[in-house]
Amino acid sequence: MNSVYDPNELQSPAQRECDLLARLPTFLAYAKQECDHYRHILNDIDVTAISSRQSLTSVPVTRKSDLIGLQAKNMPFAGLNASSSTPSRIFQSPGPIFEPEHDSKDWWRMGAAFYGAGFRAGERVQNCLSYHLSPGGFIMDSGAKACGCSVIPAGPGQTELQLDIIEQLRPEGYSGTPSFLNILLQKGKEQGRDISSMTKALVSGEALTPSLQATFKATGISVSQAYATADIGLIAYETCPGSGLVVAEDILVEIVRPGSQELVADGEIGEVVVTSFNPDYPLIRFATGDLSSIMPGAGSCGRTNMRIRGWQGRADQTTKVKGMFIHPEQVERIRLSHGELAKVRLVVTNIDDNDQMTLHCEVSDAGRSDVDMARVAQTMKAITKLTGYVELVAPGSLSDDGIVIEDLR
């Protein structure tokens, strides 16, 4: 199937990579000039030299979890937005985090996800994400419209009334959370409603569990997932259930070890970090706080872009030990202080009502004799203000699951 929303979905991976990287120097220079935040964090960086994935890792990540504090100091968008443009809408997502929207067509780049899920021009979509305060409803709405569909802006409530509308308008599809689709189907069944018009759905905002997926399949509804955030819009989308999520065109996705600036190996779980070339709201190495991993090879749908496994957990593993916050960034600083440490993982336990932390360290066989465990323990104390144990583990024994702080309490 070679029918796609954007012909670029079929281009050679090398061409895509080349085009995206070629845009970096100009775009970073633009962001440095237009946005207070990037003027500050790119101050000492020669952006003309940033034109490869390797050189991009020298650019500091901007963490979604830091936006709350950054925005409080510089309302509403912490200077990540282009200062010369006025947003058409301003949202507030829980946190609180403020997000802008501008008016150009398919601003959230969601059209490809609707198309990939089977939506076509002239069809009707009942959109059941909320349009109030956070942008979920509008993100879906603009994607469906970009595909030429008519949107029924229904929101996430009034189930009986929504069933009336499905019977009357006979929409071909649904967009919203998987759980609300399930509520509609269950109630529709109980009441003997005719919802046979609905044959496809694009879901987001929640995990699509295998049991829900099976329920939907049994009802004759083909369900695809979209992975999108209120900052970036579309990041990746499903076209053939079970074969992962294809990364959206026009963004650069990196998978980074939580707390660090460094890429993980292909296939290993890490934090999703996105560079989005949005002139209104440039996001450069924006760490989403979500874990995912790259899938090898190409999917069966013909699209050539990199695929990721979808949402595999939260990257922010910040926890409290003996009443003190421990962040993944601190664990990374310990690792970087000792060149012989290849990979580390802080394990937190509780023994006799006392919190205890142990740093498991992977060291290459060559470097094994060089490790001074007492010095590592000193560094740990200096950085975390807490005493902890240090253990050497065999190379390859720490699993590639994106976990930097493992809380076993």
Next chain:
Amino acid sequence: MNSVYDPNELQSPAQRECDLLARLPTFLAYAKQECDHYRHILNDIDVTAISSRQSLTSVPVTRKSDLIGLQAKNMPFAGLNASSSTPSRIFQSPGPIFEPEHDSKDWWRMGAAFYGAGFRAGERVQNCLSYHLSPGGFIMDSGAKACGCSVIPAGPGQTELQLDIIEQLRPEGYSGTPSFLNILLQKGKEQGRDISSMTKALVSGEALTPSLQATFKATGISVSQAYATADIGLIAYETCPGSGLVVAEDILVEIVRPGSQELVADGEIGEVVVTSFNPDYPLIRFATGDLSSIMPGAGSCGRTNMRIRGWQGRADQTTKVKGMFIHPEQVERIRLSHGELAKVRLVVTNIDDNDQMTLHCEVSDAGRSDVDMARVAQTMKAITKLTGYVELVAPGSLSDDGIVIEDLR
């Protein structure tokens, strides 16, 4: 103050009238060709001859209250929409009545109302009408954006969270119902919140009572009303509180005796009937079901269009007498059956638990001797299936309040 949203707001009334009437023949021909409904109801009408307000009265009105039945037969828009265009959104308002929205800028023509209420480019508007199912939220949203404002799509709930947002984003204005603005202000005062950024509001969807208006004024918020419907968008808007609502550019407004096709005299209360030259959703002599009346002369704001008094009640006075529905249209048919009747009003009472109806008839002095009251009573029985009394009243004694059926039970 000669600052307006659209320069046409300052043109001479004669020029405006001439321009609007000149558009009728072509537009009616377009509607007849593009829309099933108009093909049907304009079938026997030579639309090229419809180029004056007088000739326009020969075109049958389409009543909002009839849309429910008409739409059920021809989903979703009963053939009032242009058949060749796909709406970007479909709404459902209580009734149920379906309404389309298309994507062009300021499709609901609300920009003028926001501008008239004092909103300017670069300002922020907290929009507290719902975006779900019925179009209120989007009608306000698109108008504020057309003025260059940034919209915070807040919806009508989560009061505490909305107060947080007002303190953080400091929006200049509010749009929504007057009652929700009052809730925000009351709760804000109770909790000692800083909502001083809000200095203006555009309200709609409810009557703005004098006591609410006084409360808002005391809080330092200048509040203007917009009269808009889910079918037409903007009909009229307030620019100087107390001096009526200026009719929007680009629509023709008639004030019609309820149940009839006929214009009332200037100043008399009647039903608001609108012709909107919207190529996506032509509305030709669309009877809104609302009562209003024309105000004489020009307002003080410099805008030259006709002004109306705002919402003065519901035009649909359908009631039940002895278990039978009586419609204003039936009262009008009785009047039209007897040329000597100038004006009539059906008064319904209940005496000893029996419904009673009396047709009050105004007759010119000249025609007074010609009235055969027994024959009028026969006509009343033939049309309503009910026996009623007939009473002659002095010319000018029935008040000009738009009431055709007066229910005194």
